[in-house]
Amino acid sequence: MIKETIGMIFIYIGIGFDFFGVLGLVRLPDVYNRLQAATKCVTFGSAGIMFGVFILNGFNSFGFKALLGIAFIFLTSPVAAHVIARAAHRSGVPLAKQTVVDDYAKDNDLKDL
Amino acid sequence: MKIEMKSRIVVFVLAYLVWLALTHIGDIQEVIAGFIISIVVALIAGKFFITTKKQKGTVRRIIAAVIYIFKFLWEMIKANFHVAYIVIHPMLPIKPGIVKIRTRLSKDSAITILTNSITLTPGTLTVDLNPDKKEIYVHCIDVISADVEENTRNIGNRFESILTEVFE
Structure with missing residues (x-):
């Protein structure tokens, strides 16, 4: 009973942060800011949901899959965000008009590709 | 050469443990398939895992x-x-x-x-x-x-x- 309550609390926290991530995707102006919201909130939210599933199921094969899912999300999602941001910048996606500084464009002329 | 071999063995053990955690251990087919796939993974990508010598502390x-x-x-x-x-x-x-x-x-x-x-x-x-x-x-x-x-x-x-x- 307590186990189920704690598991459901984790799942609801995860859903809440996933919701903020999606709201950020809609409201923020350009691809880089949207990636910030998407990476942080969706990583934490999905990890929360999977941790809740792990608590509900305990140490059987289902719970282990949820734990491994957390580990892989934490490892892969920042790398994916980095690659998307880099590719967007290199193929000339403009930054939002509120942007104050862009050191990457300043130095990028020196590199090939 | 020595480090590369050690790295492959560590990758094999890790891959096999993850496989066993993901599948039901009771089934003998899963255990054998995991063994073979872990060897293949260790041969292809094993040498990138450990690249430096053992450190102190x-x-x-x-x-x-x-x-x-x-x-x-x-x-x-x-x-x-x-x-x-x-x-x-x-x-x-x-x-x-x-x-x-x-x-x-x-x-x-x-x-x-x-x-x-x-x-x-x-x-x-x-x-x-x-x-x-x-x-x-x-x-x-x-x-x-x-x-x-x-x-x-x-x-x-x-x-x-x-x-x-x-x-x-």
């Missing part, structure tokens, strides 16, 4: 790693509330920009973990890095200054000191 490094994990989780929770605040705020208080920070770390694994941590902590996202000059380009949702040194203090130093303990 294992206990101290493990303690530093545990401290790092808790610090990272705390920063990550802060990051989530930060993004939630910005997204809910009706005026959308952002001042984005891409700034440059320096790093003292030299190992590939240490730099990878530092950049991943920067991406998952408040208001910052790693865009690219410049390994020969040891500079990281970071997209900030709220730029504080355009100065390299000050940004290094604000963004990189949170994790750099403890990652130095863990890796070098």
